[in-house]
Amino acid sequence: MSKSLFEKVWSAHTVGRLADGQTQLLVGTHLIHEVTSPQAFGMLRDLGLKVAMPRRTFATVDHIVPTDRFSEPFADPLADAMIKELRRNCAESGITFFDRATGKQGIVHIVGPEQGITQPGTTIACGDSHTSTHGAFGAIAFGIGTTQIRDVLATQTMALGRLKVRRINVTGRLRPGVYAKDVILHIIRTLGVNGGTGFAYEYGGEVFDRFTMEERMTVCNMSIEGGARAGYVNPDETTFAYLKGRPYAPKGAAWDEAVARWRAVASDAGCVYDDVVAIDASAIAPTVTWGINPGQGVAITENIPDPALARTADEKASIEEALAYMKLVPGAPIKGTRIDVAFLGSCTNGRLSDFQEVAKFIKGRRVAPGVKAIAVPGSQGVGMLCAELGIDRVFRDAGFEWREAGCSMCLAMNSDKLVGEQICASSSNRNFKGRQGSPTGRTILMSPLMVAAAAVTGAVADAREVFGI
Amino acid sequence: MALAKIISITGRGVYVPGNDIDTDRIIPARYLKCITFDGLGEGLFYDVRKNPDGTDKPHPLNDPRFKGASILLSGANFGCGSSREHAPQAIQKYGFRAVVAESFAEIFFGNCTTLGIPCFCASREDIALIAAAIGRDPGIAITVDVAAQEIRFGGQTAKAVIRDAARDALVNGRWDPIGELLEGLPGAREQAAKLPYMAT
Numbered sequence: 001m002s003k004s005l006f007e008k009v010w011s012a013h014t015v016g017r018l019a020d021g022q023t024q025l026l027v028g029t030h031l032i033h034e035v036t037s038p039q040a041f042g043m044l045r046d047l048g049l050k051v052a053m054p055r056r057t058f059a060t061v062d063h064i065v066p067t068d069r070f071s072e073p074f075a076d077p078l079a080d081a082m083i084k085e086l087r088r089n090c091a092e093s094g095i096t097f098f099d100r101a102t103g104k105q106g107i108v109h110i111v112g113p114e115q116g117i118t119q120p121g122t123t124i125a126c127g128d129s130h131t132s133t134h135g136a137f138g139a140i141a142f143g144i145g146t147t148q149i150r151d152v153l154a155t156q157t158m159a160l161g162r163l164k165v166r167r168i169n170v171t172g173r174l175r176p177g178v179y180a181k182d183v184i185l186h187i188i189r190t191l192g193v194n195g196g197t198g199f200a201y202e203y204g205g206e207v208f209d210r211f212t213m214e215e216r217m218t219v220c221n222m223s224i225e226g227g228a229r230a231g232y233v234n235p236d237e238t239t240f241a242y243l244k245g246r247p248y249a250p251k252g253a254a255w256d257e258a259v260a261r262w263r264a265v266a267s268d269a270g271c272v273y274d275d276v277v278a279i280d281a282s283a284i285a286p287t288v289t290w291g292i293n294p295g296q297g298v299a300i301t302e303n304i305p306d307p308a309l310a311r312t313a314d315e316k317a318s319i320e321e322a323l324a325y326m327k328l329v330p331g332a333p334i335k336g337t338r339i340d341v342a343f344l345g346s347c348t349n350g351r352l353s354d355f356q357e358v359a360k361f362i363k364g365r366r367v368a369p370g371v372k373a374i375a376v377p378g379s380q381g382v383g384m385l386c387a388e389l390g391i392d393r394v395f396r397d398a399g400f401e402w403r404e405a406g407c408s409m410c411l412a413m414n415s416d417k418l419v420g421e422q423i424c425a426s427s428s429n430r431n432f433k434g435r436q437g438s439p440t441g442r443t444i445l446m447s448p449l450m451v452a453a454a455a456v457t458g459a460v461a462d463a464r465e466v467f468g469i
Numbered sequence: 470m471a472l473a474k475i476i477s478i479t480g481r482g483v484y485v486p487g488n489d490i491d492t493d494r495i496i497p498a499r500y501l502k503c504i505t506f507d508g509l510g511e512g513l514f515y516d517v518r519k520n521p522d523g524t525d526k527p528h529p530l531n532d533p534r535f536k537g538a539s540i541l542l543s544g545a546n547f548g549c550g551s552s553r554e555h556a557p558q559a560i561q562k563y564g565f566r567a568v569v570a571e572s573f574a575e576i577f578f579g580n581c582t583t584l585g586i587p588c589f590c591a592s593r594e595d596i597a598l599i600a601a602a603i604g605r606d607p608g609i610a611i612t613v614d615v616a617a618q619e620i621r622f623g624g625q626t627a628k629a630v631i632r633d634a635a636r637d638a639l640v641n642g643r644w645d646p647i648g649e650l651l652e653g654l655p656g657a658r659e660q661a662a663k664l665p666y667m668a669t
Contacts, residue, residue: 020641026661049651056661078502127552129552145554145557146580227546413502430550437499
């Protein structure tokens, strides 16, 4: 009988059924970082437990690291205590820590794939909702809470109810100037921020067949923004080519065996999904958000919604709440909205190809006066590749601050924060109230090239016009 | 360690209106700079509850009539966004013992259940009725009954749905699964040995 990748991976990792009906699921790969793990190690100590399979947990530090200058002790004593606690926990338990000195530190969802730890047919958990990123490789990957981190550390398993699977086919071709970020913003706008509750999203269709791994990661990353705890793409030649030769990828005969297994784990033709959605790629435009959740987006050519035209009382209330916070004018074009900050980075769009693509267009351009523009590579590895290719220089010459690896302004747990009511054109994943560090700060989500277009013009702009695409 | 059987909870309620209330709003990221969950209650809804100078903004949690409430009511997709367990921890440490909303985001729901906080889904109409009853009499006793899947308030009864696995775990005192998971550890090791990526 035909099965989806989700069903195959789920059944290969099922240890048993718990009394409440949930599955005891084996977590093949566990990723941890400094923010959500220290309390879990504390719980383990309280219970007198040890890490069951320390070789299957990998750590890095990302949320709290300063990106302007990495120098210890950190100026923020709380941040400094967190990195030290992670070091201690990893050392005591024998967990591999991609610390700064290894040259492999970075955002956990960039480091896992970069090191070849993220592999098809595996289960991956991490105390971070953007763990869905790893689904790009055909893994079932999801975010967990801290008590569940304790469970995974102590047993390499966790209690989880089975998800349904929604296949999302994106067919046809994307128009020039339209990127993976636009695809996922469009999907969330279409299906809603809670449309995916209870589902894993399986992304497919011609657009995904052609996508690079980094593009697939951008889409899978934001599955949670659509309410889906996991999102994945079936593994194919693109996946295998990306993984070959990476530090943790299988080598020699083991590589060939692994590829054979990975091919077999992809969803079978004719398997049955709980739901199927079709999206026409040619209908997707460069998309930007105007509100306070990632589903509140419009095409760059559209206007900011007018609550007076809302179809339901609910929609009206949510538009009003969002516009009151964003201080935007209903019915006005989103294009032309002045910005104060441009942020390029994050686990959504902080990979080599994101910086490469932008560098092609900003050469010879300058960041508009009054705009603070920062470019933050997602990992030390991405930073080094950008340096080798001279990409950092292109950004600096254009007036961007070129930073060191970390989560930076995506969530403001470090020194990179909005101030007051600043508006930020951001390649990150969340535009919630206060998300970027100021309780009144405003975030407009968009693709990296759209961030660049906003940076050089000082306002939300259509990158296709700004860069002649 | 025997866990409490969470069969029903009775207390006063407070209604925090709004849909898509995300975990950044429930607990702003700067409160995540900690290595224990102690003291998180103070940060609950901080940026929508307090001005930058620490004075109060108009917010139901600042209304003295609702002080001491242990049942939190809200709108749809409550707890969306970040997986931070700091959000349910802050809710619990503030003094809430149950949450009633139109719907919940997945990760938040699981985090709450594991902490023994029942999350009930109720209809918008019923939440509005309960909110109105609280508005008229903030002291009204509200009972959220996990076993019977209903909410009782002021002589009225509303249907409240809680996912089967969570209900079973709460009423039978097995909402923290660590004991059962540890029993399954030998099985997990056997299963791991069969998977080449875990065996090597």
